[in-house]
Amino acid sequence: MSPLREAKPKVVVCRSLGPAMPLLAQQADIDLVVWSEDRSCPRPWLLENIPGAAGVIVLLGDKVDEEFVRAAGPGLKVVSTMSVGYEHIDLPLMARHNIRVGYTPDVLTEAVADITIMLALMAGRNDNNVYSTVKNGDWARPNFAWSPFKLCGPQLSTTLSSPTRTAGFLGFGRIAQATLARLVGFGVTHALYTGNPASSNSSVRDEELKTRHRLQALERVDVDRLARESDILFVLTPGGAGTYHLVDEAFLRKMKPLSLLVNTSRGSVVDSDALAKALKENWIWGAGLDVVEGEPLITEDHPLVKEPRCVIVPHIGSATFETRLDMATRAVENLFAGLFGRDMPAELRV
Amino acid sequence: MSPLREAKPKVVVCRSLGPAMPLLAQQADIDLVVWSEDRSCPRPWLLENIPGAAGVIVLLGDKVDEEFVRAAGPGLKVVSTMSVGYEHIDLPLMARHNIRVGYTPDVLTEAVADITIMLALMAGRNDNNVYSTVKNGDWARPNFAWSPFKLCGPQLSTTLSSPTRTAGFLGFGRIAQATLARLVGFGVTHALYTGNPASSNSSVRDEELKTRHRLQALERVDVDRLARESDILFVLTPGGAGTYHLVDEAFLRKMKPLSLLVNTSRGSVVDSDALAKALKENWIWGAGLDVVEGEPLITEDHPLVKEPRCVIVPHIGSATFETRLDMATRAVENLFAGLFGRDMPAELRV
Numbered sequence: 186m187s188p189l190r191e192a193k194p195k196v197v198v199c200r201s202l203g204p205a206m207p208l209l210a211q212q213a214d215i216d217l218v219v220w221s222e223d224r225s226c227p228r229p230w231l232l233e234n235i236p237g238a239a240g241v242i243v244l245l246g247d248k249v250d251e252e253f254v255r256a257a258g259p260g261l262k263v264v265s266t267m268s269v270g271y272e273h274i275d276l277p278l279m280a281r282h283n284i285r286v287g288y289t290p291d292v293l294t295e296a297v298a299d300i301t302i303m304l305a306l307m308a309g310r311n312d313n314n315v316y317s318t319v320k321n322g323d324w325a326r327p328n329f330a331w332s333p334f335k336l337c338g339p340q341l342s343t344t345l346s347s348p349t350r351t352a353g354f355l356g357f358g359r360i361a362q363a364t365l366a367r368l369v370g371f372g373v374t375h376a377l378y379t380g381n382p383a384s385s386n387s388s389v390r391d392e393e394l395k396t397r398h399r400l401q402a403l404e405r406v407d408v409d410r411l412a413r414e415s416d417i418l419f420v421l422t423p424g425g426a427g428t429y430h431l432v433d434e435a436f437l438r439k440m441k442p443l444s445l446l447v448n449t450s451r452g453s454v455v456d457s458d459a460l461a462k463a464l465k466e467n468w469i470w471g472a473g474l475d476v477v478e479g480e481p482l483i484t485e486d487h488p489l490v491k492e493p494r495c496v497i498v499p500h501i502g503s504a505t506f507e508t509r510l511d512m513a514t515r516a517v518e519n520l521f522a523g524l525f526g527r528d529m530p531a532e533l534r535v
Numbered sequence: 536m537s538p539l540r541e542a543k544p545k546v547v548v549c550r551s552l553g554p555a556m557p558l559l560a561q562q563a564d565i566d567l568v569v570w571s572e573d574r575s576c577p578r579p580w581l582l583e584n585i586p587g588a589a590g591v592i593v594l595l596g597d598k599v600d601e602e603f604v605r606a607a608g609p610g611l612k613v614v615s616t617m618s619v620g621y622e623h624i625d626l627p628l629m630a631r632h633n634i635r636v637g638y639t640p641d642v643l644t645e646a647v648a649d650i651t652i653m654l655a656l657m658a659g660r661n662d663n664n665v666y667s668t669v670k671n672g673d674w675a676r677p678n679f680a681w682s683p684f685k686l687c688g689p690q691l692s693t694t695l696s697s698p699t700r701t702a703g704f705l706g707f708g709r710i711a712q713a714t715l716a717r718l719v720g721f722g723v724t725h726a727l728y729t730g731n732p733a734s735s736n737s738s739v740r741d742e743e744l745k746t747r748h749r750l751q752a753l754e755r756v757d758v759d760r761l762a763r764e765s766d767i768l769f770v771l772t773p774g775g776a777g778t779y780h781l782v783d784e785a786f787l788r789k790m791k792p793l794s795l796l797v798n799t800s801r802g803s804v805v806d807s808d809a810l811a812k813a814l815k816e817n818w819i820w821g822a823g824l825d826v827v828e829g830e831p832l833i834t835e836d837h838p839l840v841k842e843p844r845c846v847i848v849p850h851i852g853s854a855t856f857e858t859r860l861d862m863a864t865r866a867v868e869n870l871f872a873g874l875f876g877r878d879m880p881a882e883l884r885v
Contacts, residue, residue: 203684223682245681267683295692299721303656306649309855315848316666322835324849329831331595331850332573333617333859334553340855342645346864347857370717371649443856481679485672498665499674500681505659505690506793507697509683514696 194239194262194524199226199247202267204506205513215240215524232256240520242267249274254282263523267516269293276535286533287519291359292511293503297475298363300502301449304473305417307496308445309338311471314493339443339470341417343372349401353415354378355431356422356450357405362394364419369398376403379411380422412439417447424451432456437463443470449502452478461488464495471495475502544589544612544874549576549597552617554856555863565590565874582606590870592617599624604632613873617866619643619853626885636883637869641709642861643853647825648713650852651799654823655767657846658795659688661821664843689793689820691767693722699751703765704728705781706772706800707755712744714769719748726753729761730772762789767797774801782806787813793820799852802828811838814845821845825852 195216198209201223209217218234220226225246235241235256240263243249249264265287266274279286315336323329343350350373354361357378365376376398380387387405395403408431411418418440422428432446432455440446446469448455457478463469471494477483480500489495503509515530522529548559548569559567568584570576575596585591585606590613593599599614615637616624629636665686673679693700700723704711707728715726726748730737737755745753758781761768768790772778782796782805790796796819798805807828813819821844827833830850839845853859865880872879 200683223685224680244683292694295694295722296690299656299690299692300660303653303660306653307657310650310653310848310851312848315851318849319833319840319847320835322833322840324830325832325834329849330574333550333594333863334856335573335854336849336851337854337856337859340646340649340857342649344642344645344857344861346861367717367720370720372645481674483669483672484675485670490669490672497669498660498662499668499679499686501660501665501686504685504687506684506687507690507694509687511694511696513683 194260195237196240196242196520196524197231197235197238198242199231200224200242200244200267202242202513202516204510205517208514208517212521235261239263240265240524242516242520243273244268245270245273247273249279251275251278254278254284263287263520265516265520265523267512271533274533276533280535285523285529287516287523287529288531288533289512289515289519290531292515293508294359294363296505296508297360297449297502298367299505300475300498301360301364301419301421301447302367304447304449304475304496304498305419305445306341308447308471308473308494309341311336311338311494312496339416339445341371343374348372349374351375351377351414351416353411353418354380355408355411355418355420355454356380356428358421360449361419361421364421365394365398369400374401375414376400377406377411377414378404379406379408408436409439412436413441415444416441417445420446420448420454421450422454424453428454430454430456430459432460434459434462437468440469442467445470446472447474448472449475452476452480457487457489460495461492464489464492474498476500545587545610546590546592546870546874547581547585547588548592549581550574550592550594550617552592552863552866554860555867558864558867562871585611589613590615590874592866592870593623594618595620595623597623599629601625601628604628604634613637613870615866615870615873617862621883624883626883630885635873635879637866637873637879638881638883639862639865639869640881642865643858644709644713646855646858647710647799647852648717649855650825650848651710651714651769651771651797652717654797654799654825654846654848655769655795656691658797658821658823658844659691661686661688661844662846689766689795691721693724698722699724701725701727701764701766703761703768704730705758705761705768705770705804706730706778708771710799711769711771714771715744715748719750724751725764726750727756727761727764728754729756729758758786759789762786763791765794766791767795770796770798770804771800772804774803778804780804780806780809782810784809784812787818790819792817795820796822797824798822799825802826802830807837807839810845811842814839814842824848826850 193216198219201221242265245268263285269290352373357380473496519529543566545566551571592615595618613635707730823846869879
C-alpha cells in the first residue's frame with residue numbers, strides 16, 4: 186500500500202445527504218463510500234462496507250453497537266449522526282474504543298419554534314374542521330352559511346377587550362425561548378415555566394428576557410400553577426423516564442377550558458388517552474402535536490387522530506430545506522473534525 | 536299611544552349575536568325584535584318586522600336597499616352592520632334618508648394577522664401533504680420512512696446560514712403592520728410594500744417602524760420589485776376594481792421559486808388560474824389562502840383545492856370568540872349611538 190493511499194481515510198455515509206453531498210464529494214483527501222438511495226441503508230450493506238472506515242455518518246435508524254464497531258475495525262475514529270437524538274448510539278461503548286461522536290443540536294431551534302407557533306394557531310383555529318370544509322367542497326354547499334360564531338376558537342393574540350395572554354412552558358430551553366420570542370409579536374403578556382431549579386443565573390436571564398420582551402411577568406412556577414394559569418401550554422421538555430406522562434389526566438383536568446396544548450418535543454411526555462379524553466370532554470379547547478407517543482405507528486383510528494380539535498403533523502419540526510441542510514453540514518463538519526483531530530462543532534461525551 | 540311607548544325605539548336584530556345578546560336584552564329602553572335562529576333571517580320575516588324600526592342590526596347577507604328603507608318607514612335612524620365590509624348597504628340611499636350607518640373595522644386586525652402568519656407557516660410546511668399523511672394512517676405504514684429532505688419546505692424564520700428574509704406586502708394598512716410586528720419574532724430582516732403614494736407622514740412612520748422592529752430595510756417599492764424580492768408575499772389590500780387580479784400570471788412569473796404567497800384580504804386580488812399554474816409549474820413554492828375569488832362557491836374540483844402546495848381555509852380570518860364578540864359589541868355600540876344621537880365608535884359616511 187502506498188503512503189498516499191494510507192493518507193486517505195475511508196468515510197462511509199449511510200444515507201445520501203442530498204444537497205449537502207458536494208461538501209463530502211469535493212474532498213479529495215478522503216475515500217468516500219455512500220449509500221446513495223433515499224432510504225436507510227440495509228444492515229448487510231453497512232457491515233460489508235464499514236471495514237477499515239475511519240469515519241461514518243449515520244442517521245437515527247442506524248444502530249451503532251458492538252457489531253458495528255467490530256465490523257469497522259480498530260481504525261474507526263468518529264461516528265457523526267445527522268440528528269439531535271442519539272438513542273441509536275451506544276455512548277459508553279464509543280468511549281471505551283476512543284471513538285468520537287458528533288451530533289447536530291441547536292441548528293433546528295428556529296425551525297421547531299416556527300412549527301410550535303403554527304400548531305398553536307392551528308389548534309385554536311379548528312384546522313381539522315376548516316380543512317375538511319374546503320377539501321370536501323362543503324364551503325360551496327348552501328348549508329355552509331356564515332354565522333357570527335361559527336368555526337370560532339380562542340384567539341392566540343391579545344385584543345383590546347382581552348388584553349392578557351399567558352404562555353406556559355413545560356421546559357424552558359432554547360426552543361422554548363425562541364418560541365417566546367415569536368409570541369411577543371402576538372401580544373403575549375405573561376410567561377410561566379417549569380424546569381431545572383432556578384439558579385442565580387436563570388434569575389438574571391429571566392429578568393433580561395422579561396425586559397427585552399416587555400412581559401408583565403416571566404416566572405418559574407410549579408407544575409400545578411403552570412397547568413392552571415396557562416392559556417397556551419407548550420411542551421418543550423426532553424423525553425425519557427423523568428418526563429414520562431408529565432401531562433396526564435390530573436394535569437389536564439387543571440387546565441382552562443379554552444386553553445391549548447402544543448407538543449413539539451417528545452410524544453412520551455403527554456398521555457395520549459388522557460389528552461383524547463380532555464378534548465372529548467372539553468377540559469381544554471384544542472391540541473397541536475408534532476409528536477405522539479408510539480409514533481410513527483399512529484393509525485387513522487388512533488384516539489387523537491379522530492379528535493376533531495386535535496391537529497397532528499408527522500414529526501416535521503425540523504423539516505425545512507435550510508435546517509436540514511444545516512444539520513447535514515454540521516454532520517460533515519463533525520466528521521472532518523473527528524477524522525483530523527480538530528474540535529467538533531458539537532461533540533457528544535458520555 | 537302612551538308617551539312611554541313612544542319613548543321606546545324599536546330595534547330589529549337580523550341574527551342572534553350569541554354571547555353579545557345580553558348587551559341588547561338588558562336594555563330596558565328599547566323594544567327588541569330578534570331573529571334568533573343561527574342562520575340568516577328570511578327576507579319576508581325582515582320586511583314584516585322592520586316597519587316602525589328606529590334601528591336595525593344587519594349582517595353581510597342582509598341587503599339594505601330601497602325595499603328595506605321603504606318597509607322600515609321614516610323613523611329609521613340607524614343601520615348597524617356586524618362586518619367590516621359594507622357592499623350590502625346602499626350608502627348614497629342612506630345619506631339621502633339621513634340614516635346613519637355603523638360598521639366594525641379595526642377590531643379584527645389582530646385575528647386576521649394571526650391567521651396570516653398561520654397560513655404563511657402552513658404553506659411553507661406542506662400542510663396538505665402532512666395532514667393527509669396522518670389522517671390516512673400513512674405515518675404508520677412501512678413505506679413512510681424518514682429521510683433527510685422528505686416533507687421539507689422553505690423556512691419562514693432566519694437561521695445562522697440563511698440570515699435574511701424579505702416580507703413583501705401588497706397593501707400596507709393596519710393588518711399588514713400587525714403581521715409585520717409578528718414576523719419580527721421570526722427574524723424577518725427586510726420589509727417591502729406597495730401602497731398609496733408615500734407622503735411625508737408615511738416616511739416618518741416607516742422610519743419609526745424600521746427602528747422599532749430593528750429591520751435592515753423597510754421600503755415602499757413598485758409592484759415589480761415587490762414580486763421579485765419577496766420571500767413571502769402578503770396580499771393585504773382592499774378588493775374592488777382597482778386591485779382586481781393585481782397578482783396575475785406576469786406577477787407570479789417574477790416571484791422566487793421558493794417563495795410563498797398568502798392572501799387574507801380579498802379573493803379578487805389574485806387570479807386563481809394563474810396561481811394554480813404557478814404552483815403546478817413551480818414558479819413559486821406554496822400558497823396559503825383565507826379568501827378565494829368566487830367564494831364560497833369553491834368546490835373540491837377547484838384548481839387551487841387540488842393543488843398539493845396550496846392551503847385553503849374558508850374565510851375564517853376573524854373567527855375567534857374574542858374578535859367576533861368585539862365585532863358584535865361594536866355593532867351594538869354603533870346602534871345605540873345612532874338611536875340616541877351620540878358619536879359612533881365607527882361610522883360609515885358616503
